[in-house]
Amino acid sequence: MTTPSGPLKGLRVLDLTRVLAGPTCTQMLGDLGAEVIKIERPEAGDDTRGFAPPFWPETKESAYFLGVNRNKLSVTVDIAKPEGQALIHKLLEHCDILAENFKVGALAKYGLGWEQLKEKYPRLIYCSITGFGQTGPYAPRPGYDALIQAMGGVMSLTGEPNGSPQKVGVPVADLFAGLYGCIGILAALNHRNATGEGQQIDIGMLDTHVAWLANQGMNYIATGENPPRLGNQHPNISPYQEFPTKDGYMILAVGNDPTFERFCKAFGQEALLADPRFATNPQRVANRDLVTQTLTPLTKSKTTTEWVEALEALKIACGPINTLEQVFADPHVQARGMRVKMPHASGQEIEVIANPVKLSATPPDYRVPPPVLGQHTDSVLRDLLGMSEAEVAALKEKGIL
Structure with missing residues (x-):
């Protein structure tokens, strides 16, 4: 024993x-x-x-x-x-x-x-x-x-x-x-x-x-509407999804308006801040396809590693989409x-x-x-x-x- x-x-x-x-x-x-x-x-x-x-x-x-x-x-x-x-x-x-x-x-x-x-x-x-x-x-x-x-x-x-x-x-x-x-x-x-x-x-x-079912279950109870499938997008936040990069994909998680503002100012997207379709999170959620289409050319301009380094410096959540080999090799x-x-x-x-x-x-x-x-x-x-x-x-x- x-x-x-x-x-x-x-x-x-x-x-x-x-x-x-x-x-x-x-x-x-x-x-x-x-x-x-x-x-x-x-x-x-x-x-x-x-x-x-x-x-x-x-x-x-x-x-x-x-x-x-x-x-x-x-x-x-x-x-x-x-x-x-x-x-x-x-x-x-x-x-x-x-x-x-x-x-x-x-x-x-x-x-x-x-x-x-x-x-x-x-x-x-x-x-x-x-x-x-x-x-x-x-x-x-x-x-x-x-x-x-x-x-x-x-x-x-x-x-x-x-x-x-x-x-x-x-x-x-x-x-x-x-x-x-x-x-x-x-x-x-x-x-x-x-x-x-x-x-x-x-x-x-x-x-x-x-x-x-958490937030998705509550979304249904609050509205009576079945939430749609969104792929890797978030039902309540945008942009919060996968984006293509120069050499693969990354997850970008912009959790609030100040973070989106910081993102736009750092990467030459200040014009979006004056556009009402991008100004607030509810508007970005309502126009999620436009958000994706607008940011995709930008995200393709850097490699995943370059994006992770740049966004970490700005305290913006971003990460690679790892295989299990990469997960278990990750230093953290x-x-x-x-x-x-x-x-x-x-x-x-x-x-x-x-x-x-x-x-x-x-x-x-x-x-x-x-x-x-x-x-x-x-x-x-x-x-x-x-x-x-x-x-x-x-x-x-x-x-x-």
Whole structure:
């Protein structure tokens, strides 16, 4: 067993999640010091173990799995069998939090639903992450990231004005649901510290997706009009978009009128300041196509690097559109320590993307590399539950572990 550190040190999580939303939640808890026991199906494990290629070089571990499963102890248990369910109950006696992302009602078939556990474990915090939440007409449906992006509206906002709807290039519906789940758990822990009372956290991916529609969602509520797809332009600010340069593209973000004035005076565009179509941000938004057409010849006159240097000197936000190779080579990203090396059970050294939460007194802890399947089954059952080697071997013989 490992010795965690961090603000959640001393807490133990029983992790019945898989794929991305749930594992994102539990990895955050693990990074902050909680001991996370990840329950996986014998022989198969988390689905994402097979989400490959790519595998990490010279291993059988998928990059996908490695990305969201550090700081977890892998224990294989077949929860469909009574002996497996009994083991889960024994583990719960030592756990503060249960996180799961099964379909609504699925764990109840195994005696592990919230209603079945809350009386026996009154201090238990039980976080359920599903596609559509525990209630409502869609509750029984499975949830997938692309489906939620489509149903949650973000695809209608993403893409070129005359193009087809587009999903975001990373699974943001899963990631946001996991992070909202973590926030809910932390709030429930604070409540339990004050009252001794546990509770269930009901996270629906569609709910969280609607919540982060943010300014675009509010734009609709305020007007009753569906916001159009704008490509890389901002619905409420102009110019705030990509522009072509002499050697590629850049993002130019002019956030207010004084900044636009500074931009125009620095680059020979003073005449625009006397034009009412450019004078204020609302007018520039109303005439966004004209703004783009007017500034494009100017932006093509310099390279991206030249623009970044010139605009940074004027305190005007501008940046390159980086590939991932450029992102991870960026000196600022490197200075912020956003890649972490960890030894792995395969014998290889792997790298993972770091936790972005910078805590001055209790920083994230990288103590346990993403585990191979069942790596900690014997040690957890022996050290935490006091089971003998013979008892563990007997359960393996029956296919329980």
